[in-house]
Amino acid sequence: MISGMAYIAPTRPRQVADLPARIVVRAMNARHLSSLPSRAVIREVGLRDGLQSVQTIVPTEHKREWIRAAYEAGQREIEIGSFVPARLLPQLADTAELLDFAGTLPGLFCSVLVPNLRGAELALDHGADLMLVPLSASHAHSLANLRKTPDEVVAEVARMRAARDAAGARTLIEGGVGTAFGCTIQGHVDAAEVLRLMQALLDAGADRVSLADTVGYADPAQVASLFERAVAIAGDRLWCGHFHDTRGLGLANVYAAMQAGVSRFDACLGGIGGCPHAPGASGNVASEDLAYMLGSMGIDTGLDIGALLRLRGRVAGWLAGETLHGTLWRAGLPKTFPGVDAGHDAGLDVPSHCGAATSSTFHA
Numbered sequence: 429m430i431s432g433m434a435y436i437a438p439t440r441p442r443q444v445a446d447l448p449a450r451i452v453v454r455a456m457n458a459r460h461l462s463s464l465p466s467r468a469v470i471r472e473v474g475l476r477d478g479l480q481s482v483q484t485i486v487p488t489e490h491k492r493e494w495i496r497a498a499y500e501a502g503q504r505e506i507e508i509g510s511f512v513p514a515r516l517l518p519q520l521a522d523t524a525e526l527l528d529f530a531g532t533l534p535g536l537f538c539s540v541l542v543p544n545l546r547g548a549e550l551a552l553d554h555g556a557d558l559m560l561v562p563l564s565a566s567h568a569h570s571l572a573n574l575r576k577t578p579d580e581v582v583a584e585v586a587r588m589r590a591a592r593d594a595a596g597a598r599t600l601i602e603g604g605v606g607t608a609f610g611c612t613i614q615g616h617v618d619a620a621e622v623l624r625l626m627q628a629l630l631d632a633g634a635d636r637v638s639l640a641d642t643v644g645y646a647d648p649a650q651v652a653s654l655f656e657r658a659v660a661i662a663g664d665r666l667w668c669g670h671f672h673d674t675r676g677l678g679l680a681n682v683y684a685a686m687q688a689g690v691s692r693f694d695a696c697l698g699g700i701g702g703c704p705h706a707p708g709a710s711g712n713v714a715s716e717d718l719a720y721m722l723g724s725m726g727i728d729t730g731l732d733i734g735a736l737l738r739l740r741g742r743v744a745g746w747l748a749g750e751t752l753h754g755t756l757w758r759a760g761l762p763k764t765f766p767g768v769d770a771g772h773d774a775g776l777d778v779p780s781h782c783g784a785a786t787s788s789t790f791h792a
């Protein structure tokens with residue numbers, strides 16, 4: 429693993445001899461809007477945010493395959509799991525083992541979610557590159573979900589920072605401000621309170637901060653407004669945008685955040701996950717759909733979309749009976765997409781003609 433301090437964007441994935449013809453997204457199109465980044469990072473959070481919200485417990489061996497295949501597809505930032513008690517989230521009980529495995533993949537930047545100091549100590553022990561500390565700007569959600577007020581979470585971050593520094597570790601601390609656009613319990617969440625808490629996290633020693641639309645309430649205008657104000661406060665330390673696609677606005681919200689200067693986004697392969705307070709809701713924006721959108725716009729993600737789609741098919745098999753989301757897997761890449769040869773399907777096991785599936789790889 430790498431320290432992450434100087435880490436900006438993923439490097440090109442290593443060549444993998446057994447993969448079919450690759451479509452690696454490069455900045456091939458002229459970008460018409462100068463405010464957009466030339467590169468963006470998709471942080472895969474399906475193994476954490478996705479799997480914590482589904483019933484199925486995916487065996488550790490399959491999760492290892494997932495991490496390896498995502499890495500081979502070019503993913504260089506993966507959230508491996510959460511250090512929470514296994515009785516609360518049995519789906520993520522193997523986080524330590526997976527973090528140890530992920531640490532063997534050169535250049536992979538591994539994050540884990542930690543709700544408290546105990547979790548942070550485990551993240552430090554297992555050499556995580558980054559630990560994400562969730563804070564809910566909704567006081568009601570914070571008490572229901574974390575059993576702490578937001579300011580008590582800020583105080584816990586200060587203790588984590590002290591522990592990190594005492595250990596001489598390089599693990600970054602990210603304070604993730606959730607329910608930043610509204611809350612299923614409390615309803616309205618005041619933007620000024622979101623920004624106050626973000627500043628408080630930085631003051632307490634968080635190296636990075638991020639904003640999350642935990643329940644899928646955000647719209648692009650709201651995102652543009654809040655992210656612009658957040659960038660003005662945190663600058664480059666505003667690390668990531670996290671959007672749930674609950675009401676179909678996930679990609680639009682990503683676009684709005686990009687225009688505000690953000691270039692790292694959480695996403696779940698197959699859009700897995702959901703929200704216990706919103707039945708039928710999807711998880712984060714689907715990684716493969718986001719990679720497609722960015723690639724179409726000429727924004728470099730370093731990702732091999734064909735490999736992502738094949739991995740999606742495997743994950744769908746492991747999650748038989750669960751609902752997956754996203755749209756690219758159904759339609760396939762258009763012939764006009766950079767790198768797709770109009771004469772054939774470039775070796776991809778993706779539906780290629782008029783939406784008719786050419787492969788039985790997909791189970792969702």
Ligand SMILES: [Zn+2]
Nearest residue numbers: 477642670672
């Ligand atoms: Zn989430």
